[in-house]
Amino acid sequence: MSKTITIDPVTRIEGHSKITIQLDDNGHVADARFHVTQFRGFEKMTEGRPFYEMPALTGRICGICPVSHLMASAKAGDALLAVQIPETAEDLRRIMNLAQIAQSHALSFFHLSSPDFVMGFDADPTERNIFGVMQKYPELAKDGIALRKFGQSIIELLGGKRIHPSWVVPGGVSSPLTEEHHATIMAQIPAAREQILRTLEWYKSIFEDFDAEMRSFANFPTLFMGLVNEDGELAMYDGKIRIMDGMGNIVADKLEPKNYQDYIAEAVEPDSYLKSPYYRPMGYPDGIYRVGPLARMNLISRCGTPLADQEWAEFRTLQRGAVLSSFHFHYARLVEILYCVERIEQLLNRPNILSKHVRAHAEPNRLEGVGMSEAPRGTLLHHYKIDENGLIRWVNLVIATGNNNLAMNKGVLQVARQFIHSTKIEEPMLNRVEAVIRTFDPCLSCSTHAIGQMAMHVQLLAPDGDVVDEVYRG
Amino acid sequence: MRDAYCVRYSTQTPCEATKTLVIGYGNPLRGDDGIGWVLANRLMTVEGITAVSAHQLLPELIDQIAEADHVIFVDATVQGKPGDIVVREIFPDTMGLATSHGMEPVVMLAYVEHLYGRSPQAHLVTITGEDFGYKENLSPLIASKIDEVQTKIETLI
Numbered sequence: 283m284s285k286t287i288t289i290d291p292v293t294r295i296e297g298h299s300k301i302t303i304q305l306d307d308n309g310h311v312a313d314a315r316f317h318v319t320q321f322r323g324f325e326k327m328t329e330g331r332p333f334y335e336m337p338a339l340t341g342r343i344c345g346i347c348p349v350s351h352l353m354a355s356a357k358a359g360d361a362l363l364a365v366q367i368p369e370t371a372e373d374l375r376r377i378m379n380l381a382q383i384a385q386s387h388a389l390s391f392f393h394l395s396s397p398d399f400v401m402g403f404d405a406d407p408t409e410r411n412i413f414g415v416m417q418k419y420p421e422l423a424k425d426g427i428a429l430r431k432f433g434q435s436i437i438e439l440l441g442g443k444r445i446h447p448s449w450v451v452p453g454g455v456s457s458p459l460t461e462e463h464h465a466t467i468m469a470q471i472p473a474a475r476e477q478i479l480r481t482l483e484w485y486k487s488i489f490e491d492f493d494a495e496m497r498s499f500a501n502f503p504t505l506f507m508g509l510v511n512e513d514g515e516l517a518m519y520d521g522k523i524r525i526m527d528g529m530g531n532i533v534a535d536k537l538e539p540k541n542y543q544d545y546i547a548e549a550v551e552p553d554s555y556l557k558s559p560y561y562r563p564m565g566y567p568d569g570i571y572r573v574g575p576l577a578r579m580n581l582i583s584r585c586g587t588p589l590a591d592q593e594w595a596e597f598r599t600l601q602r603g604a605v606l607s608s609f610h611f612h613y614a615r616l617v618e619i620l621y622c623v624e625r626i627e628q629l630l631n632r633p634n635i636l637s638k639h640v641r642a643h644a645e646p647n648r649l650e651g652v653g654m655s656e657a658p659r660g661t662l663l664h665h666y667k668i669d670e671n672g673l674i675r676w677v678n679l680v681i682a683t684g685n686n687n688l689a690m691n692k693g694v695l696q697v698a699r700q701f702i703h704s705t706k707i708e709e710p711m712l713n714r715v716e717a718v719i720r721t722f723d724p725c726l727s728c729s730t731h732a733i734g735q736m737a738m739h740v741q742l743l744a745p746d747g748d749v750v751d752e753v754y755r756g
Numbered sequence: 757m758r759d760a761y762c763v764r765y766s767t768q769t770p771c772e773a774t775k776t777l778v779i780g781y782g783n784p785l786r787g788d789d790g791i792g793w794v795l796a797n798r799l800m801t802v803e804g805i806t807a808v809s810a811h812q813l814l815p816e817l818i819d820q821i822a823e824a825d826h827v828i829f830v831d832a833t834v835q836g837k838p839g840d841i842v843v844r845e846i847f848p849d850t851m852g853l854a855t856s857h858g859m860e861p862v863v864m865l866a867y868v869e870h871l872y873g874r875s876p877q878a879h880l881v882t883i884t885g886e887d888f889g890y891k892e893n894l895s896p897l898i899a900s901k902i903d904e905v906q907t908k909i910e911t912l913i
Contacts, residue, residue, distance in 0.1 A: 393815070413850045416870035431816040443811075720891060 287702070293465075295586050301715055303698050311702050314695040316719065318686075325677045333362055333646065333668050339446050339680070340664065344725055346389070348438060349382035350657035350682070352450040353519065354664040357653025359452025361540070362668060364647035370637040371454030373629050377467075378518045379655065379656040380629075382620040383518060385433025386658035387575070390723040391481075392426025395551065395612055396681060398717055399488060403495065404710040422484065423478040429619060432474040436626070439463040454641035470628045475589070478619045482593060485616055492609065499698035500608030500693025500716045503528025505561050505571035506580045507685065509539075509656050514583035516590075516621060524581050525561060525571065530603030533561075539654035542663055546680060559680055559755045565627040570688040573660025574722065575614035580604045585617070587624035593617045608693055611721040646672045657682040659725055683724040693718045776913050777824035778807040778877075780816065780834050788885030788898045792830045795905060804913065808854060813859045822868045824883035826877045829861040832898075838877055839897050843908055846880045879912055880906065 287303040306312040328339050337355040341348035353375060360367055367375075393412055400418055401410040416423040439694030440459065441447025449456050490497075505528070509521035523537035523545070537545055547562040547569075571577075585594045594617055600610060629635065646668060654663045660682035667676040697718040701711045780796030782789040787898040796809035807821065813829070821827050829846075839843065848869040852860035859867075861880050869875040883905055894902075 411850075413866065413870055416867070420871050427818055430814075431819075434814075434816055525889045 285287055285578040293614055295498070301581050301694055301719070302656075303702060303715070311695070311698045314691075314715070315697040316691045316694050325679055326679050327538060330676050331674050333359055333651075333666060333672050334452055334673055336664070336666065336674065337450055337452070341448070347382060347386055347657055347659070347725055348440075349378055349450070350655065350662050351445070351664070352447070353379050353655040354653040354657075354662045356452055357520075358651040358664040358666050359653070360642075361651030361653065362646045362648050362666065362672075363452055363644040365453055365641070365642040365644050367454040368637070368639045369545045369643050370634050371642075372519070372642040373632055373635055374440065374455050374459055374640065375450055377436055377626050377629050378447075379519050380622040380626050381436035381440075383433075383656075384619050384626075385437070386428045386723075387619045387622075388426055388429035388433065390658070390720075391428070391612060391615050392423065394723070395717075395720055396422065396426065396497075398720075399485070399492070399612075400711070403486065403492075405719065407709060407713075410713070415580075421681045422481065425472075425481055429474060429477050429481075431449045432470055432477075435470065436467055439466060450487075450739070453643055456641065458638045458640045459636055461636060464636060467626070468630055470717075471623060471630075474623045474754035475620070478616065478623060479589070482616050482620065485613065486596075489613060494700070495714065495717070496607050498611045498697050499721055500689055500696060501606050503604075503606060503698065504689055505533065505564075505569065506577035506604060507561070507571045507573050508578045508661055509580045509654065511586075512580055516578060516582050516584075516618075518622075518625075520655065523654075523661070526604060527576075527583050528604055528606060530580070539663065540652040542652065542654070542665075542680070548680070548684075557684050559685050560688060567688055570692065571685065572608070572689045573682060573685040574611065575618050575687075576605060576608060576611045577660065578656065579617065585621045587628065589619050590617055590621035593620055600679075601604055606691070607720065608721040611723065614721070659683050660685050681725075683722070686722050688722065690719055690724065693722075764779050775821055775824055775826075776805050777809060777827045777908065778805055779813070779821075779827065779880050780807065780828060780830040781810045782811055785890065785892060787887045787889050787891045788880045788883075788895055789832045789888050790892070791832045791885065791894060791898055791902075791905070793885050794902060795830050795909065796896065798902070798906060799881055799909065802910070808844045813861060813873075815864075817864065818867050818871065819877065821864060822872045824876045826913065827865075827879075829878070830905070830909065830913060831880070832848070832885040832888075833882040834888075835882070835887065836884040838895075839901055840884040841901065841905055841908060842882045842884075843912065844880055845886060846878050881909055881912075 289307065303311060304313040324340060324343055328336065331339060336359060337352045340351040340355045343351055370525055396415050397410045397412060400422070401414045412423065423651045436454060437447055441449035506526045507523060509517040510524045511517040511521045523539060524532060525534040527533050534545065545562050546559050548568070549558040549560060549566045551558060560566045561571050563569070577599055585591050597613055597617055598605065650667050652663065652665045654661060662682045663680040665678040666674055669675050694715060698715055701714045778796055778799050780792030782792040784790035784793045793809040796807040799805050799807040799853065808817065810817065846862050846865065848865035849862035850866045852863040865875045865878055873905060883901060888895045
């Protein structure tokens with residue numbers, strides 16, 4: 283008799299989801315699906331609001347990565363104003379964006395994923411948690427806390443508060459950087475650099491122990507998409523879209539973000555509130571692509587900062603063409619944290635970084651605007667249409683995590699087939715199915731514009747819908 | 757699995773504890789949920805106290821907690837009757853609520869205990885809120901309780 287295994291909720295991720303695994307009559311995995319069970323509705327609820335409120339409103343989509351939404355939203359607002367923001371404002375936005383990425387990656391790696399690396403995927407859940415990490419490697423845990431604090435403190439110094447700062451606005455930023463805050467941030471750089479280098483050294487010494495996971499965690503060819511600058515370097519704030527195939531060939535390059543509808547389309551599946559973006563020219567679902575740290579490491583010709591360039595070069599030796607296993611999202615995140623630390627220092631050393639000219643003022647001069655930037659989890663896009671009074675008429679948000687939806691689904695199926703072979707559900711099997719999702723570090727609160735309250739249980743269903751077995755987690 | 761981290765670094769000893777830390781947390785845009793912020797801001801001027809206001813309890817506060825010999829958490833609650841003030845001593849507990857959006861005080865203490873081998877004396881002061889609507893002001897009832905709560909906190913020191 284075929285059966286369905288449901289993992290609900292998926293743990294150690296942002297937001298709420300469940301995984302359904304369908305077994306055939308022989309107990310083999312026939313299908314697996316990743317369902318996002320939240321619904322938010324920001325695209326609808328912001329209609330009628332003044333466009334200049336959008337950064338503050340869309341920042342409320344998420345308490346973990348509000349800065350990402352501030353960036354994309356403000357850039358869409360810049361387009362509506364038809365202004366070029368002051369250079370200093372752009373640099374300051376970049377610094378905040380980089381700080382956001384660093385702290386988010388630190389959260390993902392140290393707090394959500396390190397228990398698997400440190401304690402092992404097969405360890406008992408009572409030990410396979412952050413307290414287990416603290417017990418075994420307290421300095422690793424301290425470095426993780428410190429790196430997150432580094433990013434959060436920069437956000438607070440620039441924006442006035444760590445969560446939902448309202449400093450990024452259409453036209454620029456609302457206040458310049460003070461000398462005092464500049465000095466405070468600069469003083470933190472050496473320690474942050476040391477912490478991430480230490481973590482990289484440790485991770486590179488252990489990750490190859492996870493051979494089975496590397497081979498099976500969403501390890502398949504897909505397209506990769508992300509922003510790069512004019513030199514093909516890592517571009518977290520602004521650039522043009524590059525798309526690469528699984529062999530490392532550039533499929534499309536220098537694509538304008540504002541023309542995204544020419545190359546990105548979105549499909550909707552009935553069992554999930556998360557839409558499935560795909561590369562339009564290749565159709566659905568063949569146009570599957572990945573975004574985020576792994577994609578960015580594949581797309582670029584270099585990072586653009588000295589130590590990150592060295593680490594990136596070493597990372598790229600993992601595989602010729604393109605690095606395909608999503609397990610290496612973790613490694614890519616660490617390289618990106620290093621890049622963020624170095625790049626923040628470069629920007630702070632720019633001669634005009636303390637300039638008071640940080641905002642361009644104008645009335646709306648266009649009725650449509652698109653803003654795109656790289657969030658911790660990948661490419662993020664805000665598209666607004668306004669009326670003559672500057673009120674929002676229509677919104678489309680293409681969220682970083684949503685871009686990875688097809689790949690996450692395919693990854694769940696792949697790892698389920700690798701690790702689940704019978705109707706006997708064992709904890710390590712389920713942890714690996716969850717862990718493949720964690721490699722993507724999905725932010726489901728963002729990607730479904732949602733609130734989540736849901737029952738927490740695992741159900742085993744017969745084909746006729748009868749509940750064969752039930753397990754409660756948490 | 758190689759023990760690179762264990763080999764390179766010895767266990768750090770915590771800083772010598774010398775002060776009281778008050779952490780007032782909550783959402784100041786949700787009415788009475790902002791009581792923690794109000795009290796923390798008031799206590800910033802009181803000698804002998806280091807006061808911090810925060811939206812949520814997150815690991816970034818660990819260092820400050822580890823350096824204190826006494827930490828007092830201040831928060832609104834929905835338990836009890838509006839205006840109730842409860843003061844209780846709390847202890848490290850790894851089984852408390854911990855998400856990437858926030859942690860319970862007992863989990864924060866557990867973090868400190870695990871990382872530094874000790875945890876400061878700790879109290880949790882809660883005030884039962886009356887109105888958690890979308891506003892920046894406290895309700896009149898809770899606003900009238902501020903002095904009383906502050907006195908209770910100062911008594912603990």
